[in-house]
Amino acid sequence: KAGxxxxxxYLIKTRxxxxxxxxxxxxxxxxxxxxxxxxxxxxxFLFEYFxxxxxxxxxxPGRFSGRQFSNSRSEMNVSTLELGDSALYLCASSLVAGxxxxxxxxxxxxxxxx
Amino acid sequence: xxxxxxxxxxVTLSEEAFLTINCTYTATGYxxxxxxxxxxxxxxxxxxxxxxxxxxxxxxGFEATYRKETTSFHLEKGSVQVSDSAVYFCALSSAGTYKxxxxxxxxxxxxx
Numbered sequence: 001k002a003g004x005x006x007x008x009x010y011l012i013k014t015r016x017x018x019x020x021x022x023x024x025x026x027x028x029x030x031x032x033x034x035x036x037x038x039x040x041x042x043x044x045f046l047f048e049y050f051x052x053x054x055x056x057x058x059x060x061p062g063r064f065s066g067r068q069f070s071n072s073r074s075e076m077n078v079s080t081l082e083l084g085d086s087a088l089y090l091c092a093s094s095l096v097a098g099x100x101x102x103x104x105x106x107x108x109x110x111x112x113x114x
Numbered sequence: 115x116x117x118x119x120x121x122x123x124x125v126t127l128s129e130e131a132f133l134t135i136n137c138t139y140t141a142t143g144y145x146x147x148x149x150x151x152x153x154x155x156x157x158x159x160x161x162x163x164x165x166x167x168x169x170x171x172x173x174x175g176f177e178a179t180y181r182k183e184t185t186s187f188h189l190e191k192g193s194v195q196v197s198d199s200a201v202y203f204c205a206l207s208s209a210g211t212y213k214x215x216x217x218x219x220x221x222x223x224x225x226x
Binding site: 004031033035042043045048050055056058090092102103104105106107108 | 148150155156157158159160163203211212213214215216217218219
């Protein structure tokens with residue numbers, strides 16, 4: 001079974017631009033979560049989607065948004081990019097919602113903002 | 115709010131040494147606890163998990179026991195290998211929150 005895939009793997013953008021990252025979960029997984037990983041802040045939760053509904057959101061500005069499609073694929077968008085948005089963005093999928101279910105992570109998208 | 119605290123790294127060990135990485139948590143109720151590992155240039159991989167008090171998770175020689183009384187989930191391995199060099203993350207997930215909270219990660223370096 002294929003793992004979680006994320007595209008693109010690397011991205012370089014300029015301040016003020018916007019970016020869209022894509023995540024395809026493991027087949028059959030309906031919950032998709034996004035995290036931002038930086039050396040200074042570690043792994044921070046962005047949001048979680050299940051059946052196209054956002055059920056939880058982390059403490060990030062409104063410039064960060066996401067959505068989930070009917071096939072469970074998910075996208076996240078960052079508008080008006082800032083230098084501090086440079087990070088590894090990780091997507092994780094889970095079979096169902098629930099605290100006991102492990103998440104499976106993709107390789108991440110490395111975003112560099114110049 | 116919920117939180118996870120991990121020991122500071124990096125941890126440097128010789129091959130075949132005993133490993134302990136401390137993890138303590140703060141949470142209401144009974145969260146599920148996880149250890150993930152991240153190798154350079156990769157995403158996180160689930161190493162082991164425990165969903166209730168006194169559960170022991172184990173995988174690839176690593177183990178951790180869910181201790182409710184001390185709110186801890188320390189990772190241990192009896193004999194580390196060079197290939198275990200990576201960053202290890204402790205995490206928790208609480209009912210109804212639909213999110214995981216991760217510790218800051220502990221970098222392990224194993225020398226041959």
